[in-house]
Each structure stands twice: as C-alpha cells, then as structure tokens.
Amino acid sequence: MSRPSTYDAIVIGAGPAGSSVALTLARHGWSVAIVEKGAFPRRKVCGEYISASNLVLLDRLEIGDAWRMNAGPEIRRVGFFSGETCVEAPMPDAKYLPSAKDAFGRALGRDVLDALLLQAAQSAGAAILQPCRAVAIDRDGDMQKVRIQARENSGDETTALWAPVIVAAHGSWEPGPLPSQFEKISRPSDLLGFKAHFTGSSLAPDLMPLLAFPGGYGGMVLADHGRLSISCCIRRDMLARLRRNRSSGHDGSKQDGPTQDGPTHDGNVSAAEAVFRHLMASCRGVSDALDGARLDGRWLAAGPIRPGIRACYEQDIFRVGNAAGESHPIIAEGISMALQSGWLLARELAGASSGRAGREAAGRRYQAAWRGLFSTRVYAAAAIARVALGPAGPALMAGAIRNFPQALTLGAHMSGKTRSVPGLT
Template sequence: MLRAPVIVAAHGSWEPGPLPSQLGKTNRPSDLLGFKAHFTGSSLAPDLMPLLVFPGGYGGMVSADHGRLSISCCIRRDMLALLRKQPGPTQQSHLSAADAVSRHLMESCRGVRDALESAHPDGSWLAAGPIRPGIRSCYERDIFRVGNAAGESHPVVAEGISMALQSGWLLACELACAPDGRAGREAAGRRYEAAWKKLFSTRVYAAAAIAGITLRPGNATLMAAIIRNFPQALTLGAQLSGKTKPVPGFV
C-alpha cells in the first residue's frame, strides 16, 4: 500500500507489478521486442542517424558517448522466434535472441554491415519489451502517470525520452498550482490529461502510421523512394513527430 499526498507512476509500460497503473502481461505474435547494443570502432559518420528497416522490424544507428556506436531496434516476436530456429554456431543449438537479431541486421541491412565492418562489441546486447505504443489514462484511481506509463509512441520517431521528460514537466506545472486534497488532484489530472493529448497525440498516431509502413513486407524500398524523391517528407515527419513543437510553459 502506498500513502503520499501525490503518487506519480513513472515505471514505464512493460515493467510488471501489482500497481493499478501497470499493464497486464500479454504474449502476442505481433509484439515488438526491443534490442540495443554498443560498438566501438565503427565507420558511421557522427552527423548521421540512419533509420533501419528490415523484415519484421525497424531500428536506428547513432553515434553515442565515448566514441561508441549505438544500435537500437525492435522486432516482431514471431519473426524473432523464426530466426532463432536457425542453427547456432555449433550447428546443433538454436541461436540466442541476441545472436539472431545481430545476424538478421547484418544480413538485411547493408548500412549496418558497412558501419560495423571494423567495429567491436562494447558489452552485451540489451533487451526489453514488449513495447506498448498507445495512449493511456494520465490520471486514474488517484495515480498520475508520466512517461511510457501515460502513453508512448513507436520508437521509429525516437521521441521516447523526450516525451517522458516533457510529460513530467506538464504534470509538475499542473500540480504546482493544484489545491490540496482529492478534488484538487482530480482537477489537476483533467488538465494534465488534456495538455498531454494536445502535445503528444499527433506524434503517437504519426509514429504508428510510419511504423506500420516499415513493418509491411517490401515497404523499405517504398520508404527509400519517398525520401529520395520528396525530401520534404523529412520535414513533415519532424513536424508530425513533435520535434518542432514547443513545450507549454517551458522557458
């Protein structure tokens, strides 16, 4: 039992637990599982952030801290299960999840092969999920929610951390002027939810549409053609994903 003047759930969307703000466990073939790894000695230019599209998933590469390359991706559960059935290094055991994802990226994405040609892993692959894109209640059963607990976009637009920070700011602004007591919290919850949807709902829907395109078979070629022939699509994508939208009340 938790007792406090204000309770804010900031536990993400996939962490299990008994709080009413935590989502129930599901296991569907279409679930997207997240993976991440770091490498040193890559050849990726520091001013590039490529989008990776491969059968069953999508991801991205970016130069990170200490001269490392960071690769993040998500892949459908059914695709990962299929990839893991391939023979492992001993030709007798199945591939681990990390090995299956790594091999799939190298075989599917020329850009990954080129960037990692002379690179070395810096630590083990990390995994999480399934991710839970969508819009949820920002205030329910007297618990406020921020970050992915309130809602999240597909990581294809790379807005997860930004949305988490901004949602915390929106809630803090409402709580700062809320009267004490349950009625004050409920009023703050209504204002916070309205502000959250106004700031984030467009990018959640846009990210879902973009992710839907990337996950359809053969659409990597379509996306490349759109961006190559219509550079304005990149500007429109930045606008729809909220990267150009100011945070209310932030100075």
C-alpha cells in the same frame, strides 16, 4: 537517521520521467520520495537521442550544462538505411531556441543521463529509495500507502510509505502487481526491443539513420564517449523464425555476430545474435557502419513495447513517461516525451489546490496538456510503423524516400523534434 514515511508525493521509477517530475516538485517545496528498483548507473533499451526541443527544459532542470558536456555530436542529418538504400536529408533545426548552438539534438547514454537527473532530484531534496521495488498500492483514507521491498530482501518483509499523490513512472514494458502496471500478454505481433553500444564505428557523427528491415525497424546514433548506440524493435514471430533458421543454418548470412548474447537462448542461437545478423544482412548502411566496430558491453532486450495513449490519471495515480502513453520508437521521441510529461505533470500539481478534488482537477488538466503535446506524434509514429512493419514495407519506404528525400526532414518535424515545451519559451 531514519527516513520519514509520509510524503507529499511518491514517484515510482527514476528514469527521465520520474526524476524530472520529482525534482521539479521538490523545487516547489514538496516532500518527494523516489522508489527505484535498479542500481545506478544502469543501461536501458532506448535510442538515447534527445531532441533540441528539450534543451530549455534540461536547463530548467539544472542539468543542461552537464548534458552538453557529456552528450555526443549534434545530429544535423536524418537518414534512411534499408537493403542497399542509404539516403540522408537535413534535420530540421529548432530555430526558436535562445541559442543557435542548441538548434540540434544530441544523444547521451541512459547510464549517464539517468544518473544526472537522479542526482539533481536528490540535490533538490527528494529522498531516494534505491534499489527498492514498489509491490503494492492501497487506499488509506485520503492518503495512499505504498509498500516497498528492498531488492536485497529475499523474503516478504516490506516497508510502508504514505502520500496523497502517487506518480507511476515505471514504464510500460514490465508487468507487475501495481494497479498502474499492465497485464503480461504475449502475441506473435509483439514488438521486442534490442539495444547495444559499439565503439570504432564509421557512422558519420552528425547522422541519425532510420533502419527498416523485414519484421522491424530501428535507429543508430553516435552518443557519448564515441559510443554508437543502435536500437531496434522486431516482431516476436520474425525473431522466432530467425532463430530457427540460424539454428538450422538456413539463413545464409556470413557476418560475424556479437560475442555477448541477449537474455534468452534457443539452442546455440541467442536472440541478440539473431537480431544482429538480421540487421547486418538487411541493411548495407548498418554493415558498413559496423565493419570493424567492437561491441561495448552486452546486448540488452526488453518489451514488448506498448504504443498508444493511456489514462494519465486513474485510481488516484498519475502516469508519466511510457506509463502514460508511448509512441512507436520509430520516431526517436521516447526520452523527449518522458522528460516533457514529467514537466507537464509537475506544473499542474504544483499549482493544484489541496485535497482530492484539487488532484482530480490537476489530473484532468494534465491529461489535456499531455494529449495536446503528444497525440500527433503518437499517431504519426503509428502510421509510419504500420508501413515499416508491412510485408513490403521496407521496399516501399526505400522507393519513396529515394525519390523524395525531403520526407525525412518532414517526418522529423512532424514527430515533434522542433516543438517547444509549454511554459518554457
């Protein structure tokens, strides 16, 4: 049976933002298509932690029970690892949630989470076009035409889909031909993301430490199936310096690096190896936690990240997730913002009047709701990241947190980890 070519909405990207908006619209009776370039399950550069504030939303999306069954342990403490400093403090709990057992967040690998969400969207009636890439969006009267190309198609053959509503859920890190995607610009100050899983780590299961090191920051958390998820961002110029030093043998680090490399190489030194050795040499807490641990799969790399607030509705395209706006990953709120932005948009679209004027009004309401819910955490993350990335940033942060560990609890609260999602509580 052939697929229809006209829908009420076409969602480009099947991550947490895209799948959440698609399945919510489908449950409101919309005909929805999701265009996803990758095959699932697939891993992503992501910290993988989900705040407790999302658990009511996960239940509304009907994956809450599956998430609880698969996710890692409750994160009851937030920590800070930098140099020889290892400090911890209580994680604030979300006391407003209906169940006390859901008062703390947990981590779940994106290979598991994204598959759960996409399956739920499909069960709700959304059409899944995967692996397919959207290569063009053009106005066609009151509709928009999206041209898609199957990933296995090496030629120029495309298929056309039509819908009045287009949702850009493709993230912000990859440039492309769509009007909602961003120009590729390379700067020395760019932050590049790295992520890996390890098994056999000794990190306390209820602890999620922030990592601060010269030229970057990161985090660690125990996720599903005993996997430790470690992710970080590092400045492009610092990474280039580390690789040059490693290639010439001048960095002096002695730790054994991962046996599998990242996607780029410089002589015999991979980007992933340089980043991993830098982490191990710069944070005693990391080297202690990973002493004897085993790399599970390959290191992943992506970026540059693009923190900031963008237009949520522009040129008749709605943006969700990182495409709409992005906080520095230093506050570990990326998945929360993706899920919640998808919910906010679906709520506005489902109640919108028909026609372009109705869509524009929904776009204005959605943008106001997005900024009301997320702008504080975007600005707070930018301020924290600015300190962390400064020349003396890790040392300044270490000194302050040693003297005032409660700053970790306060920072977790300010980052939105205890804030309820509008319309759900």
